[in-house]
Amino acid sequence: MSIIKNIRLFNGEVFVPLDAIRFENGRIQELYTHYDGQDAIDAHGAILAPGFIDLHIHGSFGMDVLAPGGTAHLVNNLPRVGTTAFCPTNATDSFEKIHHFLGEVRAEMAHNDHGTRILGAHIEGPFFNIDNRGAHAIPMLQDPTMENYKAMAGEYEDVIARVSLAPEKKGGMELVRYLAGKGVVVSAAHTDADAQQMEEAIANGLTMVTHTFNGMYAFHHRKEGAIGVTLTDDRITCEFIPDLQHINKYAAMLIMKAKGFEKTFICSDALEPAHMGEGRFQMAGQEIYVKDGAAHMAEDGRLAGSIISPLMGVRNLLRATDVTLAHALKMGTSNPAKAIGDDSIGLIQVGKRADFVLLSEDLQLQKTYIRGKLEYSAE
Secondary structure, X not given: XXXXXXXXXXXXXXXXXXXXXEEEOOEEEEEEOOOOOOOOEEEEEEEEEEOEEEEEEOEEOOEEOOOOOHHHHHHHHHHHHOEXXXXXXXXXXXXXXXXXXXXXXXXXXXXXXXXXXXXXXXEEOOOOOHHHOOXXXXXXXXXXXXXXXXXXXXXXXXXXXXXXXXXXXXOHHHHHHHHHHOOOEEEEOOOOOOHHHHHXXXXXXXXXXXXXXXXXXXXXXOEOHHHHHHHHOOOOEEEEOOOOOOOOHHHHXXXXXXXXXXXXXXXXXXXXXXXXXXXXXXEOOEEEEEEOOEEEEXXXXXXXXXXXXXXXXXXXXXXXXXXXXXXXXXXXXXXXXXXXXXXXOOOOOOOOEOOEEEEOOOOOEEEEEEOOEEEEEOO
């Protein structure tokens, strides 16, 4: 049993007037309005919040999930940035490499009793539209047919939690329907879908849009496309990258104001070089470089994924927009938990998993707890 007192508690939705938390056997057991006992850890007024949940991350700390051991590397290192649960996310590559990646995810999930919690794999590629491919490799792109999906996933379908795809491509609607029927979260991404195709995909079970505004055509008042439906249809949850590189502060504010704070969440979309400084790195066999806080494709300078964490994204939004601290934290904690359909995490409530962080007043990470165990301390 452990108790932490003198906290400022954010429960995943709002700040609440509670002073202490007791946790045991990986679960939250009790919350106190005031605790005087001398057997508690004193947090000295730190913010205690649910741990950050990253549903879209390709790599960090010098390793990509498609590399052998990549998922385990993130499990061991993401506590350093306050991320307590994640979906390891592939980029477009060969079916063979993605299949091997899924095998590693299954193996890690089988003994995921330490480090950051794995929620299942996020398939981001190769089922995209070439015209909005972003940093994804053209030769590897495939149509989202059932045949292609089965060939890629093989015996590892059970570890896939989320699939990002272009629903307008050949086979897309059938695959959306199939995945939604199996409980997989289906997300539109790197798409040229028009409004009617987006509405059809939603009717078939699509519920999410990947890195909103990126990998889709801009809004036009007579050609609204995917973004027009995304921002106005209440059945869609929006993911966005808060690095202020992929979208600027006005686009971020538009998403938040159009969707509200129940249908938005942030992700890192982080790549191998995240938290590694400037230099040249690899992403799914392609060379990228990091300069001035952004990752770019070496061949033409196009923006690639990000180099942030969700916690860094929260700080970015607070600095650049009018979002409140509670809403910014909510988009990095309880909202992604809801989006992926896991009600055991993302909230500080009795019975929930004891996955949380301690943050200073200026949102510097002090400690990361996962399964009730201290996994990182800045001290």
